[in-house]
Each structure stands twice: as structure tokens, then as C-alpha cells.
Amino acid sequence: MLHSEKRSLVRFLIIYLLSTFLLFSLASWIFYTSTRDHLIQTQRERLTYEAQKLHSALRLLHQSNAPLLSYPSTPPIDSAIFDSDQHYIFGTKREPMALGVVAEGVLHYEQRVEPYYLGAAHLMVTQPLDQRPIERLQHHILLFMLGAGVFFLLLGYFLGRLFVAPMRDSLQRLNRFIQDTTHELNTPISTILTNIEMIETFGGTLSHESELQRIAIASKTLSRIYDDLTYLNLNHHYHREVVMLDLSRLVAERMVYFKAMADAKGIVVTIACVEAVMQKMDRNDAIRLIDNLLSNAIKYNRPHGRLIISLDTKRLSIQDTGIGIAPKALGEIAQRFRRANSSEGGFGIGLHIVTQVCQSYQLTLSINSVEHQGTEVIIVWEE
Amino acid sequence: MGRVITIILLGVILGQGSPLDQACLSCHRSYQVPSELIYRRYLLQYSTPQAIEQMMIAYLQHPHQSTSIMPPQFFLKFPMKEATALDTLTLQHMVRAYIEKFDIKKRLILKQ
Numbered sequence: 001m002l003h004s005e006k007r008s009l010v011r012f013l014i015i016y017l018l019s020t021f022l023l024f025s026l027a028s029w030i031f032y033t034s035t036r037d038h039l040i041q042t043q044r045e046r047l048t049y050e051a052q053k054l055h056s057a058l059r060l061l062h063q064s065n066a067p068l069l070s071y072p073s074t075p076p077i078d079s080a081i082f083d084s085d086q087h088y089i090f091g092t093k094r095e096p097m098a099l100g101v102v103a104e105g106v107l108h109y110e111q112r113v114e115p116y117y118l119g120a121a122h123l124m125v126t127q128p129l130d131q132r133p134i135e136r137l138q139h140h141i142l143l144f145m146l147g148a149g150v151f152f153l154l155l156g157y158f159l160g161r162l163f164v165a166p167m168r169d170s171l172q173r174l175n176r177f178i179q180d181t182t183h184e185l186n187t188p189i190s191t192i193l194t195n196i197e198m199i200e201t202f203g204g205t206l207s208h209e210s211e212l213q214r215i216a217i218a219s220k221t222l223s224r225i226y227d228d229l230t231y232l233n234l235n236h237h238y239h240r241e242v243v244m245l246d247l248s249r250l251v252a253e254r255m256v257y258f259k260a261m262a263d264a265k266g267i268v269v270t271i272a273c274v275e276a277v278m279q280k281m282d283r284n285d286a287i288r289l290i291d292n293l294l295s296n297a298i299k300y301n302r303p304h305g306r307l308i309i310s311l312d313t314k315r316l317s318i319q320d321t322g323i324g325i326a327p328k329a330l331g332e333i334a335q336r337f338r339r340a341n342s343s344e345g346g347f348g349i350g351l352h353i354v355t356q357v358c359q360s361y362q363l364t365l366s367i368n369s370v371e372h373q374g375t376e377v378i379i380v381w382e383e
Numbered sequence: 384m385g386r387v388i389t390i391i392l393l394g395v396i397l398g399q400g401s402p403l404d405q406a407c408l409s410c411h412r413s414y415q416v417p418s419e420l421i422y423r424r425y426l427l428q429y430s431t432p433q434a435i436e437q438m439m440i441a442y443l444q445h446p447h448q449s450t451s452i453m454p455p456q457f458f459l460k461f462p463m464k465e466a467t468a469l470d471t472l473t474l475q476h477m478v479r480a481y482i483e484k485f486d487i488k489k490r491l492i493l494k495q
Binding site: 061062065067068069070071072073083084085087089090092115116117118119120121 | 419423426427428429430431433434487488490491492493494
């Protein structure tokens with residue numbers, strides 16, 4: 001995993017988990033408070049019921065003629081009665097209670113008594129708050145938060161990896177592009193410098209035809225790299241001059257341009273072009289299209305292989321006997337910086353440019369390839 | 384001899400009863416007026432001993448159906464008593480003793 005990718009993933013996870021945690025904490029808190037209130041309310045309702053029972057009992061006691069009056073007691077609920085001046089009369093606790101005064105964690109309920117049975121104007125029932133259901137609720141919420149935390153951690157990690165994957169792909173391709181660029185520029189520059197050095201060393205004693213040819217090939221390669229990169233960079237901004245173009249003549253011209261490269265690799269070139277095939281195109285677009293196809297066909301051809309160029313009024317076909325393209329790579333081959341094979345130099349922008357040109361002029365591009373046997377690129381246009 | 388005198392004195396005291404008995408309850412008994420029932424009625428309406436005391440004194444000094452705690456039907460059976468001859472202080476003591484005697488707190492026990 002790249003450092004930047006790891007950093008992005010960690011940042012994403014922190015933000016994701018933090019926001020999820022905050023959201024769940026808020027939801028859990030709302031749920032907890034409402035459920036706790038409901039549980040307390042349930043216990044309060046029991047107090048209300050006990051107060052009603054006590055009120056009925058007071059009425060019966062008031063009417064009783066028994067020498068001793070048994071005050072009802074239902075532990076753990078305590079109760080007491082008070083006169084109209086709120087003075088304590090009697091209660092279930094040993095020590096007198098004060099109306100409305102209870103210790104913390106004790107629920108209480110007060111009710112007025114009318115008429116004053118046994119002289120009681122107020123009755124109060126109290127009960128220690130039963131914490132067990134609230135503790136169970138807290139326990140369940142904690143378990144839920146833990147479970148949700150683990151689940152969202154795993155989900156976040158999975159999502160993070162999923163979101164970071166395209167960025168990782170782009171970064172890797174960009175890194176490879178930079179490496180390829182330096183390599184692609186280094187090779188022709190080295191060739192030029194080496195051959196110039198050789199000419200300088202041997203002076204005028206020898207013929208320098210081969211050195212000059214190498215310098216020419218290297219210069220053309222540099223020129224083509226520059227043209228391709230410029231084309232990609234300015235594709236949408238430069239002014240196109242679409243004219244009727246003689247493709248037959250242009251193919252022949254470009255083949256002359258690439259002859260040195262093909263000869264250097266011992267490739268046998270066969271050209272079968274119909275005369276004067278005319279097509280409405282910008283000349284630079286057509287050059288980029290043909291150059292990239294020819295360059296690929298030479299570059300990925302095997303030494304002493306064949307290159308067959310055929311052109312008629314409907315289509316242009318460039319066929320090589322090179323390394324071919326694997327079937328699974330065929331679908332992605334036209335993407336920017338995508339290379340089916342890294343054995344040769346290149347940026348992986350050639351077919352991307354070809355695809356763009358084809359789309360601009362509504363040309364149909366098809367690639368037929370058999371791995372280790374060769375590739376045929378066909379461009380079809382309407383007559 | 385001393386023992387005989389003590390027994391005679393005790394007999395006199397017990398025979399005469401408490402001042403409350405002499406001043407109030409003896410008549411209640413002879414007229415069969417339910418003393419505790421009266422106290423319960425006061426309790427039901429006035430709640431505090433102070434309020435009960437005040438209302439009882441008011442009735443005893445100026446007996447009338449409007450100041451009585453008993454319903455009008457009660458006076459069909461029992462005649463309206465005359466105003467008390469006791470002075471206010473003594474009457475206050477008697478009423479307090481009456482309330483104390485029938486105090487509900489003394490009879491309440493905790494049901495186990």
C-alpha cells in the first residue's frame with residue numbers, strides 16, 4: 001500500500017468512524033433517555049397505584065371501631081400521612097418523614113386526601129428507584145455501540161479500500177508514466193549524444209552514414225514523443241483545419257518517416273494502398289493517427305517480422321506479426337497510459353490518441369489480435 | 384391503719400374519675416352520646432388538633448346546629464346541650480384532654 005494511500009485511508013476511517021460514532025451516540029442517547037424515562041414512569045405508575053390503595057385503606061381505618069388500627073405496609077414501598085398543616089401523623093418508617101422531602105434516588109408521589117380520613121390531608125408514597133432495568137438498558141446500549149463500532153470499522157475499511165482503489169490505480173499509472181517518460185526521452189537523447197561523440201572522435205576519416213541514420217531515428221522519436229504529448233495536452237484547444245486529405249499520399253509519406261526505424265529492426269514492410277483515397281480530416285490529426293499505428297506496429301513487432309499496410313476507399317488496415325495483445329487486455333488497451341505489454345518503451349498514450357481521433361471523425365476502430373502472433377488494427381470510415 | 388386510708392383514697396379517686404370524665408364523658412355516657420364518633424367526625428373535617436380544639440370550644444361555648452359537627456338528624460335524638468359553665472382555660476384543658484384521649488395516633492400500629 002502506498003504511503004499516501006494509507007494516509008488517505010486512515011483519514012477517511014477517522015472521519016467516517018468519528019461521524020458514525022457521533023451519530024450513533026446521539027441516537028443512543030436519545031433512545032436511552034426516552035427509555036429510561038419510560039422505565040421511571042412505569043415505577044411512578046406503581047406508586048400512584050399504591051397511593052390509591054392507601055387512600056382506600058385510610059377510609060376503612062377511619063370507619064373502623066377496632067381498638068388498634070393496622071396501617072398498611074407493602075415493602076419496599078414506604079408511605080406516610082400528614083395533616084393539613086403538613087405535620088407527620090403516621091408512616092411505615094421508624095423516623096417521621098417530611099412531606100415532599102426524599103433522599104436522592106428515591107421516587108415519591110404525593111396525593112391530597114379528602115375528606116381527612118384519620119386526619120390525613122396528604123399522603124406520600126416513596127420507593128427507591130429500581131436501577132436494575134436502567135443498568136440492563138445501559139448494558140444493552142453499550143453492547144450495541146460496541147457491535148456497531150466493530151461493524152462500521154470493518155465496513156469503513158472495506159469502503160475506504162474501495163474508494164482509494166481508483167486513486168491508487170491513477171497514482172501507479174502516473175508513476176509509471178513519469179518513469180516511462182524519462183526512459184523514453186533518455187534513449188533517443190543518449191543515441192544522439194553517443195553518435196555525435198563517435199563522429200567527433202573519428203572525424204572525417206570514415207563515412208558516418210549509420211551514425212547519422214541513428215541520429216535521425218532518435219530525433220524523429222523525440223519529435224514524435226513531443227507531438228504526441230502536445231497533442232494530448234492541447235487536444236481540445238488547438239485550431240483544426242479540416243480539408244480533403246489524400247490519405248494514400250500521407251501513408252506513403254509517414255512510412256518514409258518510419259522507414260529507418262523499420263529497417264533498424266529488419267522489418268519487411270508491405271504497402272498495398274489504393275491511389276488517391278480522400279478523406280476529410282485535419283492533417284495533424286491524420287498524422288497522429290497513422291504515426292501511432294505505424295509506431296506501435298514497428299515497436300511491438302518481432303525482429304525481421306512483417307508489417308502490412310493496406311488502404312482502400314473504405315478502410316485502413318495496419319497489421320504486424322508482433323507480440324499481440326492478450327484477450328483480457330483488449331478492452332482496456334485504448335485507455336490513457338494503458339499498456340498491454342511493458343517489454344517495449346512507450347507511454348501507453350498511442351492508442352488513446354488513435355481512439356480520440358476516431359471518435360472526432362466518427363471512424364470505427366477495431367483491433368484483432370492473437371497473442372504471440374500479431375495484431376491488426378482496422379479503421380473504417382464511411383465513403 | 385395507713386393501708387386502710389390509702390385504699391379508701393384510691394377508691395374515692397377512681398370512683399370520681401378524671402376531670403375530663405367528670406366534666407364531659409360522664410354526661411356523654413349517661414346520654415349515650417358516642418364520644419369517639421364525635422372525635423372522628425371532627426378529625427374527618429378539620430384534620431389538625433388545633434383546628435379541632437378551636438371548633439370544639441366554639442361549639443361548647445355557643446352550642447348551635449351551625450357550630451356543631453353532628454348532622455341535624457343527631458339533634459332529633461339528642462337535645463342541644465347548654466352552653467358550658469367552664470371558664471375558657473378549663474374548657475381548653477378539657478378539650479385538649481378529650482382530643483388526647485381519642486388521639487388516632489395512639490391507636491395506629493404498623494401492619495406487618
